[in-house]
Amino acid sequence: MTENPVSEQMVDLHVDASTLQCPLPLLKTRQALRQLRAGQVLEVIATDTGSASDIPAYLRQSCHELVRMQESKGRYCFVIRCGTQEP
Secondary structure (H helix, E strand, O other), X not given: OOOOOOOHHHOXXXXXXXXXXXXXXXXXXXXXXXXXXXXXXXXXXXXXXXXXXXXXXXXXXXXXXXXXXXXXXXXXXXXXXXXXXXX
């Protein structure tokens, strides 16, 4: 995970997956990334503990970059920079 600072104003799309259980937070993340152009930023909020491993694992295998991941009181926040689009 890189430590590139991304401010709230730089987020292009927010996804609130906080009420969803595995695998839906990951699926919502993938759907949202398909809506973005390369370089745009996605913020995902999730409460499912599986998200803490599922989303970063997916991003490692994709062209997208995990800019920041934070956990606070069972709430996970992922900031993702969109890479090139998937086929």
